[in-house]
Amino acid sequence: MHEAARETSKYDRIQSILINLYVFVDRRGVAGLRNDIIDLLAEQRGSGWPLLSGSTERVGIAFSCLPSNSTLCRYLIDEATFCWDGKLAMIEHLQDLPTEFTVEAMKATLKYTKKPDDVYMPDWRSRICMLHDHADDVEKTRCAAAHAVWFDKMIKMQRMEPVKV
Numbered sequence: 001m002h003e004a005a006r007e008t009s010k011y012d013r014i015q016s017i018l019i020n021l022y023v024f025v026d027r028r029g030v031a032g033l034r035n036d037i038i039d040l041l042a043e044q045r046g047s048g049w050p051l052l053s054g055s056t057e058r059v060g061i062a063f064s065c066l067p068s069n070s071t072l073c074r075y076l077i078d079e080a081t082f083c084w085d086g087k088l089a090m091i092e093h094l095q096d097l098p099t100e101f102t103v104e105a106m107k108a109t110l111k112y113t114k115k116p117d118d119v120y121m122p123d124w125r126s127r128i129c130m131l132h133d134h135a136d137d138v139e140k141t142r143c144a145a146a147h148a149v150w151f152d153k154m155i156k157m158q159r160m161e162p163v164k165v
């Protein structure tokens, strides 16, 4: 197997495990681990990982096993909105994606393309707590404060690099 293909296969496997782990902890109601998975996905965006949303199977699992307003589904829509381009192989398989995902990604893409970059950024970069599950506003405020350094580094990024704190 070619080295690049081996790497892609490795990341595909890790990402599939993360999706399945998220579904499992969602059913168990483990909000903290759900939030940790979202943080990990946000940090790795642009680090060379394939797009999480670049697999019909992964998107299909997320949208069939989770409520469409779950943070992972929202992350997938955000990622498609900001990261998909014409070179993505999955474009040939759009018909295999869940309709809800495709419709929401299309809506978000149309809104995004009408605004300058500094006005509209993905939630995973500018306000990660929008993709977290918090019991209440107190917990959300506490979490945002704990992510202060993380936010500072994320907000300054121009591309989709990972964040190291």
Ligand SMILES: [Zn+2]
Binding pocket: 035, 128, 129, 130, 132, 134, 140, 143, 144
């Ligand atoms: Zn949070």
